[in-house]
Amino acid sequence: MLSVRGLTRRYGDKMVVDHVSFDIPAGMMTGFVGANGAGKTTTMRMIMGVLAAQEGESLLNGVPLDRDARSRFGYIPEERGLYPEQPILDQLGYLGELHGLSRREATASASELLERFDLLDRAKAKLDSLSLGNQQRVQIAAALLHRPTALILDEPFSGLDPDAVDSMVDLLRERCSDIPILFSSHQLDLVDRLCDHLVVLQGGRVVAEGDAEDLREGGDILHRIVTVPDAGWLRGMPGVQVLDVDGASALIRLEDPSRAGTIAAQAVARGELTEFNRILPTLSEIFREATR
Amino acid sequence: MSTQTQPSAQPQDGRPAGHAPSGKDTSKPRPPWLIVMLHQISITVRRKAFVISTLVTVLVIVGGVIGFGVLSSKVDKLSVAVTSQNGVAVVQAAQLSGEASDAKVELSGTVSQNPVESVRNGETDLALTQEGEGWKLTARDSTPTTALALLSQAVEQATVQQKSGAGGTAWSELIKGSTLTPVLLEGDAERNGMASAVGYVFAMMFYLAAILFGMPLATSVLQEKASRVVEILAATIPLRQLLAGKIAASTVLAVFQIALYIGAGLLALSFSPADLGFTGVIVSTAGWFLVFFLAGFLILAAIYASIGAMAHRAEDLSSSSMPVIFVLILSLFAGMGATGNVLVASSFVPIISSVTMPVRMLQSDVPLWQTLVSLALSLLTAYLLIRLGGKVFRLSVLHTSGALNWKSALALKD
Numbered sequence: 286m287l288s289v290r291g292l293t294r295r296y297g298d299k300m301v302v303d304h305v306s307f308d309i310p311a312g313m314m315t316g317f318v319g320a321n322g323a324g325k326t327t328t329m330r331m332i333m334g335v336l337a338a339q340e341g342e343s344l345l346n347g348v349p350l351d352r353d354a355r356s357r358f359g360y361i362p363e364e365r366g367l368y369p370e371q372p373i374l375d376q377l378g379y380l381g382e383l384h385g386l387s388r389r390e391a392t393a394s395a396s397e398l399l400e401r402f403d404l405l406d407r408a409k410a411k412l413d414s415l416s417l418g419n420q421q422r423v424q425i426a427a428a429l430l431h432r433p434t435a436l437i438l439d440e441p442f443s444g445l446d447p448d449a450v451d452s453m454v455d456l457l458r459e460r461c462s463d464i465p466i467l468f469s470s471h472q473l474d475l476v477d478r479l480c481d482h483l484v485v486l487q488g489g490r491v492v493a494e495g496d497a498e499d500l501r502e503g504g505d506i507l508h509r510i511v512t513v514p515d516a517g518w519l520r521g522m523p524g525v526q527v528l529d530v531d532g533a534s535a536l537i538r539l540e541d542p543s544r545a546g547t548i549a550a551q552a553v554a555r556g557e558l559t560e561f562n563r564i565l566p567t568l569s570e571i572f573r574e575a576t577r
Numbered sequence: 578m579s580t581q582t583q584p585s586a587q588p589q590d591g592r593p594a595g596h597a598p599s600g601k602d603t604s605k606p607r608p609p610w611l612i613v614m615l616h617q618i619s620i621t622v623r624r625k626a627f628v629i630s631t632l633v634t635v636l637v638i639v640g641g642v643i644g645f646g647v648l649s650s651k652v653d654k655l656s657v658a659v660t661s662q663n664g665v666a667v668v669q670a671a672q673l674s675g676e677a678s679d680a681k682v683e684l685s686g687t688v689s690q691n692p693v694e695s696v697r698n699g700e701t702d703l704a705l706t707q708e709g710e711g712w713k714l715t716a717r718d719s720t721p722t723t724a725l726a727l728l729s730q731a732v733e734q735a736t737v738q739q740k741s742g743a744g745g746t747a748w749s750e751l752i753k754g755s756t757l758t759p760v761l762l763e764g765d766a767e768r769n770g771m772a773s774a775v776g777y778v779f780a781m782m783f784y785l786a787a788i789l790f791g792m793p794l795a796t797s798v799l800q801e802k803a804s805r806v807v808e809i810l811a812a813t814i815p816l817r818q819l820l821a822g823k824i825a826a827s828t829v830l831a832v833f834q835i836a837l838y839i840g841a842g843l844l845a846l847s848f849s850p851a852d853l854g855f856t857g858v859i860v861s862t863a864g865w866f867l868v869f870f871l872a873g874f875l876i877l878a879a880i881y882a883s884i885g886a887m888a889h890r891a892e893d894l895s896s897s898s899m900p901v902i903f904v905l906i907l908s909l910f911a912g913m914g915a916t917g918n919v920l921v922a923s924s925f926v927p928i929i930s931s932v933t934m935p936v937r938m939l940q941s942d943v944p945l946w947q948t949l950v951s952l953a954l955s956l957l958t959a960y961l962l963i964r965l966g967g968k969v970f971r972l973s974v975l976h977t978s979g980a981l982n983w984k985s986a987l988a989l990k991d
Contacts, residue, residue, distance in 0.1 A: 333812040352815065360812045366805030371620065379616045383813045385606055427809065 286310050287435050287465040291341030292331050294324075302327050303489040304341065309435070309465040309482070314457070316480030316497075317469040318572050324489040325469045326363045329437050332467075333360050345435060345465075356384060359433030361441050365424055367412055373423055374399065374408035377430055384431035391430065398426040401456065417444050425453060429460060436461060438468040442475060454479055473569035483568055485575045493575040501565040506539050511560035512552040522548065536564070609814035613822025614829065617797070621830055630789075631834060635841045642845035653682045655724055658692035658701040663735070668705065671731035675723070682723045697762055705732075705757075712757045720759040729757040773913065775859055776936035778842075779866050780912030782835055783932050786874060787905050790831045791881040794823060795894050798885030798970070807974050816974065817967035824878040824963060831874050832867065839863050859939070865948065866935040872955035873908075873931025877901065879962035886970040889980040897980070908932045925951050927958040 287309040294302040302324040309315045319325050330336035332343045334355045343350045368376045374395055381391025399405045402422040404415075412420060421444050428436060436457070442450045457466060467484075470476050476483070483500055485493035493500060507528070510516060516535035520527050524544050529536040539545060545561075552558040566574070607615075621627050657668045668686030675682055689695045692704030693715050704715040705728060712732050714725055736755035798820075801807040810819055843860060884897045911923045912932030924934040924943075930951045937943050973986045 330808075333808075335808055335811045356813045358812065360809055362805055362808035362812075364805040364808070366808050368800075368806055369804055375620075379612070380809065380813070382607070382612045382616075383609055383810065387606070 286346060287332075287467070288344045288347075289328070289332060289341070290344065292328060292338050292343065293340035294327050294331060294336065295339060301489055302331065305486070305489070305491055306341075307484045307491050307494045309467045309484075311465045312463045313466070313481040313496075314454075314479050315465070315467045315482040315484060316476040316568070317467055317484050317486065318471075318473065318476055318568075319469075319486035320576065323486040325486055326439055328486070329363075329439050329467070329469065333358065333437055335362075354434070357431065357434045359428030359431070359436045359438075361424055361428050361438045363439040365421075367420075367424060367427060369413035370411055372409045373404065373412055373415070376412070377423070377427055380427050381430050386431055394430040394432070395426060398430055399423075402426065418446065418449055421445055422449070422453075425456075429456075433461070433464065435464050436466040436468075438466070440470060441468050442470060442472065450475065473572055474567075477568040480568070483571070485572055487576045493571060497568060500568070500571050505566070506542050507564040507566070508537050508539060508545065508548075509560060509562045509564050510535050510537060510548070510552065511558075512555065513557040513559060518551075518555060519548075522551070533559075609818040610822035610825060613814075613819055614825040617823055617826030618830060621793075621826070631837070634834075634838060638838055638842045639845040642842055643848065653721060653724070655682060655684050655703055655721065656701040657684055657686050657703045657705050657724075657728075658689040658695040659686050659705050660690075660692060660707075661688065664688070664705055667728070667731045667735045670734060671724075671727040674730060675727045680723050680727060682721065682727065684724060684727065693762075710754050712755070713760050714757055715760045715762065717762050720761065725757065725759055732757045772936060772939035775862070775939055776932070777913050779935050780909045780932045782838065783870060783873065783912075784905055784909045786831045786835055786870070787877050787901075790827045790874070791877050791901070792894065792898065794827045794878055795881040795885035795888070795898065796891065797823065798882050799888045799891065799894065802886060802888075802974055803890075811971075811974060816971045817964075820882055820967050820970050821963065824875065824882055824966075827878050828871065828874050832871055835870055836867060839867065862935050862938045865938055866931075869931040869934055869952065869955065872952060872959055873928050875959035876928055876955065876962055877905075879959060879966040883962075883966040883969045883983075883986075886966070886973045887981040887983070887986050893980040897982070904928055912936050925954060927955045930955055 288307075289309075290306050292302055292305045293300075305324070305328055317325055317329075327336065331338040331341075332350075334350065334352065345354055348354070374392065377395035377399075378388060378391045381394060382388055384391075386394065396405060396408065399408055402419070404419060404422065407415065407419075412423060415423065421441075425441060428438065428441075442453065445453065468480075480497055482496050483493065484491060495503070510519070511534045512518075513533050516530050516533055519525055519530070519535050519537055524540045525548065526538040526540070527535055528538060537548075539548070549558060549561055552561070657664075659665055659668060665686035665688060668684050672684040675684065686705075687701060689701070689704075692701070692706050695701045696704045696715050696717055699717075702716065703721075703724065704713075706713050706715065714720065714728055733752055733755040736753075737751045740751050740753075801810065801819075807816075807819075810816070843863065880901055881898070884894060884901070888894050888897060905928070908923075908929040908931065911920070911929050915923055915933060915936075920933055920937060923929045924937050924947070926933075934943070934948060934951050938948065969983070969986045973981050
């Protein structure tokens, strides 16, 4: 598990990251969301040691990170970054060597990843001759080629079409199934679909953190109910807050979940109950709620 | 556990922190700066422009030296003033053996009352005189080596013949008094002329190397910053190792190129039919020049790398490198024109000393301690500037919102 404890960074008087603490469990995809300027990139840079933390520290399995430990992480920075005018395999081999692989290991690992991305026949091509999507794949290969002990990915999926995102996620789940992965994204629906754990940042502070399931469960308990002919009667029920009603359909919030049975019985008694569902909030909704 | 599909030995996932990567390849991992240096060198030498320009320069140097030699190797007509008909006979003997060995020199002897004076006032090129226990060959400002060799041989033969006729015995006794010593009337002027010519070459080489390697180094640092690959590098290795590797690569390539050029020039010189005096001085000074070049180039490389780190766009490079170019041009002029105390003083100023100290060594014999002090000053400056450059690099690399100057770069915080 990768843990962040009290990371803090100010630029002048401006507090950008304010004593941020959260965990990135191993074997899970941890989504890192927040509006622009919430401090995601600064936090990730501090985890990677690219930016010095003014307070706080990052730990892997309880051990504070040093350069040696970080050099085995995989990192995709916010603004990407590879050599546009160098052949792909060349630069991947170089980066692999810097990460501690031998030249041979680095080239073998890079070739394998390129093959997986159907890019092996372009291995000698310059990076900037590739499409943006393929450049992004090479970027991900650069983060994975040394079999990292943790992954810090700043907006790794931007610029990828949905199919490419899926194949990338498959790759991450396959190759990195037991290491901590932190990825930030603006695409909340994507985060919703991919992450097992969520950290929500706002104004440099963590406003929500937890396993995705727990966060969903921990929110308001909402139900969608359809009772023919009309759902208006729900307004009078004690312990029920009607959020929306449209003819036979209504969205309600139960103050006490155990009241669900009573509501169902009432509906059956009054007419016909055609639908009664628990509605879990999407992570986007949790995000909006948390950052409201 | 991850699925390992490739046959190569990859380190396992989830290695605990602090363990070195393990694999079949057990060779010790190279230090990062060495990896950076080798990568930079391999990129540069694979560039067509680099290979072609290097080859063209070697060809120009070799062609120039040989061409100069051929032009100046037309048959040299030299008149030799002697005191007697005996002397004329010696000169004729030298001329005959010269013809036999196809030497590019034509010697003619003339009798003169005062042979040395006739050289001084330009009536003859050389004066052959017997003085005490030996012979002297006097020339105005340079001794033609072929003529010296031929005349030495002829003097020796004449002496031996004369003595054997007188009934001498031992060989050592026979050749006694047959040594021919070259004498120059204006030796220092010649040496100065050679010094300024070679100094000009050194100055140009230093200037060109700085321009040819300095700007690309700054550009390469800027590109790493602009393409943000530096962020991945910064997360992987210490940035001063990156900087050291890049400076080392430029220096190795520049020194290699200069050594290649000097080597090609000297090799061509040795095949050249022309006589160039002071070859020994040039060779030994060329070695020192290479050492001073290395020290001066390290300083420039550190400055150029810092300029690249502080720049925001390629346009910033030209303006921020102006002061460096100014110092370079100063060293160019100092190498070509400085004399006296200015030259001595400038031979202790880092960067400029890379040109002026070798020039001084060409002109006269510089005490070794002065050479070493000047070199030490250069190396110390290089060390300090590389450290400073490392700091500037580390501080400005994440600064992406505009160009920095030295002051603002050093004011940045980690």
